Amino acid sequence: MTVQPHRDLYVLLDGVVAGAVPGRVLLCAPAGTGKTALLGDWLAGPGGNERPAVAWVTLDAADDDPEVLEAGLGAALRCLVSLVLPDTNLQDVSVLDCLRSVRESGRSAVLVLDDAHVLTAPESLRKLACLLDAAPPNMTVILAARNPPELPWVKYIADGSLTVIGWEDLALDRDAAAAIFAENRCELSTQELDAVLELTAGWAVPLRVAAIRISAVGDVPSGVGDVLRYPQPLSDYVVGETVSALPDHLLRFVESTSIVDRFSPELAACLDDANVDLALAERERFCVPIQRFTSADGLTYAWHPLLRAHVRSKLRVTDPDRLARLHAAAGSWFAGSRQPIAAVEHLLAAGDDLAIVDFVYSHGVTAVFDGQGAAILELLGERHSDKRGVRLVRSLEALERNYADAARAHHSTAFAADVVALRPEIAKAFAAALGVEIAVLSGQPMPTDGDVLSDLQIATGIADLDCYVTIQRAAVCMFTRDLIGSERLLRQALAFADIGAHPRLVLRCLARLSIVAGIRGDLVTMTTRAEHALQYAVDHAQLDRIDAFQCVAAVCMDRYLRCEGLPDDSPVYALVFGPGLHQRPDGTTAPVSGGHAEVAFAILEARRSPIPTVDDADAVGRSLIGMLTRGAQAGLSNTFVTPAVAVLLDAGRPAFAGEVVDTAHRVFGENPDVRVARAMISVAQGDSASARDLLDSVLEASEFLHPPLGVRASMLSAVVAHRENRSAEAALAVRRALELAEPNGIVSPFVDSAGDAAELLAGLPPGADHTRAFLDHVQAKLVESNEGRNPGLTRSEKVILAELRTGKPLRAIAQQLHLSLNTVRTHTRNVYRKLDASSRAEALEVAARRRLL
Template structure:
């Protein structure tokens, strides 16, 4: 019988390959990686407890088809003599022929250097290298043994391929082997099971889970082999394995027993205490660990725990985190070992993190400690109350404060309550909490951050209640505290001013101050795009799209609305209650109605309605407007009239909302054949000075048989920036119909051609669809068909090919003036706008104005088309260069 240096027999189990369970999963990717051990001198399989290191190497060795010397180290081994005696026994057990000259250590504590030299010499002379696996090598704590092993490995040359299986990195000079390219490494990350491997492992246990359930399990265990196997074994005993694997309590499982015994209890008392205390935080650094433990010197402890693969992961820059399952188990163990300590640790972490500038984590720990006054104060002092309305975690932040009860009595807590209420569109409760906070702050001037938080909420409440004056005062008052806040803090919270300007723009828009609204909203859209500014930018773009639509600029409104919908999608911060997205869809639906695309309009309206009740009066009015127009286009004037009035009350009436409701009501009565009633509806709101109202009222009077009154209205109709194509096209159609009734068919056709050119750029179809059979008859004439063929014909509205009926050169709607002909001549000479302006001694803006008029009159959209049409009609005047 072979005896070790202590005179005790060698235990054969320490030299045998460990048995693999029936549910062991062969992982080809790792086996292929281990195959490199046959061509490298050193292989290190380094992973945490239960990572599957030993079974992986044992299975690979068993399949190799050649002898492998295996030795499993134990903590009880003492001294160099004992270690080398076991190594020599492992070699002999594997059939490696060693001459008697090598010898065997006689002293458990030491080994003769000559013995090591003889061993290395014999291994070096072998034709076939020896494979030696040293399992549990982390139990070999002697630096002397590691030095001796390096000596043998170096001098054995190609005769020895050493495989170390350990939880920690050995003290060997690994950098030399890496640099020489003679080392194979398999680390924790590679040992982790993938989702596919996890599914295969579960199947070996008779369990089949959906793909998402498997991924969730891998995420929770991080692919830890022992955790997956223990979960699978426990799930086999459960009546609902899928539910068990989804919701099992790690602290009350065999996994907890394994980790507590194999990881926690193997650490000294100080490291155990550190691990238990840092389990309350998601991540930690030496400073935070020192704060939680009340002791310094945490840095070497954390580095050692990471080096030992004690489920402490290095995040870089001196930050660490625990394996999620280990953290879960430690927290459960902490509650048992030290009841009542966890809230205090959360409170301690919250204050340290807040002082270190880690606000989100500080808020989470303040909430976990139930310290609501601190948590609310931290949010407000950091100027971050706007995060409740914007950013990736707005809903998470709202949920974090959801458990806050009446025990929090500070003004900051009331500001958070107000923000939560206003986010849910409860203006009354929001203002109640805002006023209570202001009352509690009245004793002395509040800090600038607190004052700005109050003003932000004030501007939002003003927007939601339709009170533009209140919004103006709030934003104006923000100037002073903004000057007192550090530039660094303002740069960290760009959402604050973006939100205030967005609310101001909405309030101005509601009041009908379109230019002022555009000025405020354009400041928001000009700010840098980012995750925090995306929601207010989207909101502002939606409102700008509505202004464009109300101005009758369909194409521009469509582009702006589409930009609004795409703004938050870039960052994934859009939500069910996204105001900008809702308004953007409403504008797109309104554009679709005006273009006769009723199916698309209904789909967009349904998508907008899915966000719930309208958030503010502007959105409510927009929804009412689109709904009424769509119902009218579908032939239901009674329902359209009922839908025209917005249901959301407001402090101040909106002139444009009132006008739009009157226009819808008038159109509904006109569709019912009641022109006098239609005129009365418009007259009741005294909006005849508005171009859209004037054109609609003229249409009603013409329908009532009062042609002279209709034309007189149009003669006095104002034109300008607010007079968009919808009004001018309607006006042209009224004049065309009046001329037709007067028997002047040529004039009617000329006016109709003018209307078609105006409408074509915006693809505005609804006025023609509503114009009646008389206008429809005129549209069937050849040259008018040419103007309508590619956009107004039934084929084009259905998305089919355009009508083939066309006039090769449709007539010019209006004659070009002399100066306009000069501009066209410049275009024909390939001159730039600036060159034409210099040539004609006029400003660039004047040339641009001439160009717009030329395009309208010629019925074209660009320079090349304008030159071609002018040539076709002989409008290009010859002139000497540089002279008009």
């Protein structure tokens, strides 16, 4: 059997021997870790006469007699003297005389006392301590032991003479382990070798036993699987001896804490009533192998994997009830520490179905929002899939993936499943809240029957669940137009943040408050709240949540309404163009950012250029139709219809705009947004009469008009009146549009009708309904946002432009229009100047490119 070298330890020991002070080495590790092999290989190394003189004593129980020990030490020291001073007369030489002779020789000497743990008698330990204290500077005493003898170790540590080598230092590395398996004709893959190393932690004898077992099986993968599944043959010899030597209270502590892979002092105290610090200190005295891990959460411990396997196996046979209780206690502790995966693993091991159901209701919401819902559901598997709480958690997990159909399926079957819960009212509140969110996501009517509303009033005492339920109560109010009640409930839900509600839920409260302000028509507050929510999302690592994207969408729509773009280096811009699609089980896809955000992002992208490209405009139309068909909510989704139609008309896509309006009609009916969108298409097609009828039906109705829609309807009404030469009505309508637009800084409806707006606003004096500053701002945006696309051509100049396209000479145009030739020439020069053209052909080319014809 080849000994695997520890060259780093050889260097360490060489340094101790060469030191200027007496060397004291404690080589302390359990059986089978390679203590004796290490020392033998080191002492047999190359070096010739430069190697130290060595005396080796293997102690046994008889040496615990002080007289026997003294005789044995004397014989060993006389052997050393004979090596360093060959001509010395050793008859009747005392131990002190031997030590004096070693000093005088000047040659390095090593005295190895193997199995020093057998020395327990006080007088024997005193004699050993005297030897250590009297050793000369050129002598090193090495004690190899399974646990440290009771010697004054603190004194040796303090004077810097003690070197300690533990089991971790003796652990074999990957190369050494691979060599052992190769020696036994086993070629393990990287993954197989890692698995065996993880189990043995490099413990030499278990590694050799594993190599022998795998070699005997013949098939390496099967042999490795057998070793990993049934490690007891590896652990019984090397661990059994360690465990059998422990006092009862320490053994109980080891058993209790072995049911977890790692334990903190707090978890250990939960599993065992022993003093944790004292137990760990006593563990040192008995040299029970332990691993230490330092992380941001503090120091944790883990017993050696083989020790854990050994103790767990023993408990499983001798005291299964205690094992179940320990797993249940560990599951409860991990649940309270927000480590749901570990909690479920231990609760499953405990086999308590009621505890699992209670965990699902008490911690399932938090686990899903922590991103661990799928992993927990996989652990629970089919065995617990029929439980109502598990199905409700599946529904919430589907909602988090924006998959309303799957959420509805799990939610509906949960009512047919068995209800086993410590508090049934929790199940009612959770189910009712999920039903509301499913309706929100899928665009279904809000559930408003008495039982649902009653269940949404239940207080569960679980911060995350109470916050979630309150948010869904607010959603019912929001989409049934009780905006005051919705805002009040959302503020109540925010209060749960003070008692530890999940940041995901706090973000949702902030996002919904922004949406309520937007539905109410207070766009300034909407944007302010959205920006505050986004900062919260940044601070709490929640930017990947759909609520953050909804806030980005609010900011985007605010920028669109104000005709302001997003800088490329804006963090909001990065969010707009960062998310992609996620695939559903049926192969279809949905935007990660959610439907509303996808539409808002597409509109903002299309508006980055003065004239939207066909591709950008079509992306707006597709995203809106997708959102409307996947799950639109009246009061929110409808606000995107007219901005999307404006983009499509601007890009010369009236047919697609009509398709969008038809889809919106199927979803919302002939509501104001649909009628105004139809009027936009009619205006673009020159059908003023149809547009007038549609707009009058909107403006004369008593129902609330969202501010951007009210501004657009008034502005379109002004355009229609202007084209029909009803100047007074046009002026009144444009004033009404300015009055509605100014409080929220709405500009886009004016820009979307820029050619007509330029004429309507030109020379318009300020009135009580709007300020000069806002009027100037709108006029500046007409120029800035359109870059001459609608360059303020007057009605007469537009007529001349249209006639220029016929190819007629100016004189013929003048005769046809009953104008003087000079007047036609003046209008033509103005058209050329405003289009930055120098000829008729160039003017017509520019006008065609800018869609002025």
